[in-house]
Amino acid sequence: MQFTSLNGVYLSINHCNSLHKANNQKPITNPFKINGGNVSADSLYMDPNLLLIVSLLLFAILLICLTIFLIRYIVKTKPDTVTIQALKANNDLLISRMITEVSIINNNDLIPKEKKETRKKEIKIPSRIVSRLKKQLDQFEKKEDYLNPEIKLTNLSERFDTNTKYLARIILNEKGKNFKAYIRDLKIAYAKEKIDSNRKFRRYKIEVIAVECGFKTAESFSKAFNNMYDIYPSKYIRDIENGKG
Structure with a gap:
């Protein structure tokens, strides 16, 4: 692909030189002269090693961005430790109350009816x-x-x-x-x-x-x-x- 493009460029240049000669003009010696500067044809193509480095750098940046996104997502969706402790404390309190109520009921069942009545409020x-x-x-x-x-x-x-x-x-x-x-x-x-x-x-x-x-x-x-x-x-x-x- 590279050589084909260059061949086309040089053929165009040769054609232009032929026209210049016919018109007694100076032929084109450097087809890549831009704003008074000289640019070689090889400089228009990136070095493969440099291209690999740039690609790796872009991949690394993308990986870092993805990692940051995942960390933020995990932190946002992770349950609050304080909330978990509060729920656990409430559950412990509820269980404690249930055990106490069951204990009171069981103790009352063990008390004879005669003794239960003596514990009632005294009637005057x-x-x-x-x-x-x-x-x-x-x-x-x-x-x-x-x-x-x-x-x-x-x-x-x-x-x-x-x-x-x-x-x-x-x-x-x-x-x-x-x-x-x-x-x-x-x-x-x-x-x-x-x-x-x-x-x-x-x-x-x-x-x-x-x-x-x-x-x-x-x-x-x-x-x-x-x-x-x-x-x-x-x-x-x-x-x-x-x-x-």
Whole structure:
């Protein structure tokens, strides 16, 4: 390509020289004379080594620019360390609160109902009402009204002309137990006394004894009896009949 271009240039120059000679003009000796200076034909073409250096330099500049761009992108998209620490702290606090709440719930489950009620806010009851309710409870026990299987705190409070909070508090303070345990223990104590003293009563089936003592099922009666005396009523009766009681 280089030689072809030069040949074309020199052919044009020779043609011009021929015209100059015909016109008695000075021939062209240096075809690359520019603004009074002399430029050789070889100087118009870049040195291959120089071209390689320039190419490498441009590549290096491009690589540096790309590296800077990547660094800025990574820095911009990288999560803030402070934010991560804050999120971690919040998560730790949340987990700690959950553990505390679960611990409180578990501890409350381990506390008997009787003790849970004593931890409630103390209710101030007028002394005259306390005295009246205590007398009514004594009459309630003497008449054995607790044998009624439908007896509840609500209907007994209405009968005593008071509210459920007052009656429940009086029973808790005077008897040391909640209303349900209070009624249950009265029934079981009655059943044991009847079994101990009445041979005919001992011959009843457990289902009949349960109903006579105010329980709706033989199972609930047997379980309550065993919880209180650590023996089931059926075995207790057999032991008495066999002279072991």
